[in-house]
Amino acid sequence: xxxxxxxxxxxxxxxxxxxxxxxxxxxxxxxxxxxxxxxxxxxxxxxxxxxxxxxxxxxxxxxxxxxxxxxxxxxxxxxxxxxxxxxxxxxxxxxxxxxxxxxxxxxxxxxxxxxxx
Amino acid sequence: xxxxxxxxxxxxxxxxxxxxxxxxxxxxxxxxxxxxxxxxxxxxxxxxxxxxxxxxxxxxxxxxxxxxxxxxxxxxxxxxxxxxxxxxxxxxxxxxxxxxxxxxxxxxxxxxxx
Numbered sequence: 001x002x003x004x005x006x007x008x009x010x011x012x013x014x015x016x017x018x019x020x021x022x023x024x025x026x027x028x029x030x031x032x033x034x035x036x037x038x039x040x041x042x043x044x045x046x047x048x049x050x051x052x053x054x055x056x057x058x059x060x061x062x063x064x065x066x067x068x069x070x071x072x073x074x075x076x077x078x079x080x081x082x083x084x085x086x087x088x089x090x091x092x093x094x095x096x097x098x099x100x101x102x103x104x105x106x107x108x109x110x111x112x113x114x115x116x117x
Numbered sequence: 118x119x120x121x122x123x124x125x126x127x128x129x130x131x132x133x134x135x136x137x138x139x140x141x142x143x144x145x146x147x148x149x150x151x152x153x154x155x156x157x158x159x160x161x162x163x164x165x166x167x168x169x170x171x172x173x174x175x176x177x178x179x180x181x182x183x184x185x186x187x188x189x190x191x192x193x194x195x196x197x198x199x200x201x202x203x204x205x206x207x208x209x210x211x212x213x214x215x216x217x218x219x220x221x222x223x224x225x226x227x228x229x230x231x
């Protein structure tokens with residue numbers, strides 16, 4: 001069975017602090033995809049990144065960076081120099097291999113990040 | 118980029134009535150549609166998966182007669198909550214997949230049953 005665990009329920013930081021959101025996943029698929037989404041109070045899901053299981057390169061996009069480690073089944077997300085606008089719920093998600101169709105996306109419980117001025 | 122339009126964004130209905138939520142893929146063909154439900158301060162729980170022209174596959178514990186899903190075309194899927202009750206109040210969100218666009222989410226529908 002597939003499972004995504006985000007152990008941190010809530011994180012509170014002060015602006016400009018760096019913060020890392022943890023994500024651990026379980027799957028028996030050899031091909032799979034990992035995602036991070038941001039959900040602001042308005043509710044819509046904002047896509048942040050997709051990474052396939054064969055690409056373990058770390059990714060950096062502005063203040064955001066992701067560390068994918070298959071050895072520990074983790075896909076952690078770091079925000080550098082956090083800002084108040086980063087306050088939201090962040091979800092890590094997993095889907096199985098895309099063999100002729102799109103498999104369901106399984107979400108972790110989410111981490112609520114509060115960045116205070 | 119890929120866009121999915123979801124309507125209505127919010128709806129209030131009386132207990133016992135039915136509510137229809139629509140999701141349209143505006144610039145791509147959605148071969149697969151996923152419907153999720155999210156209760157306050159909880160994660161997104163998959164309710165069902167539908168492929169265009171086929172019956173939806175429901176997750177365990179989701180009543181198919183209560184949550185009717187129709188995916189009759191490659192650009193439109195609907196979720197009808199039949200005989201809604203206050204416990205059905207939730208945030209419903211669709212996700213469309215097709216071509217090379219991965220998963221594109223609608224903006225969600227906040228349903229309140231009074």
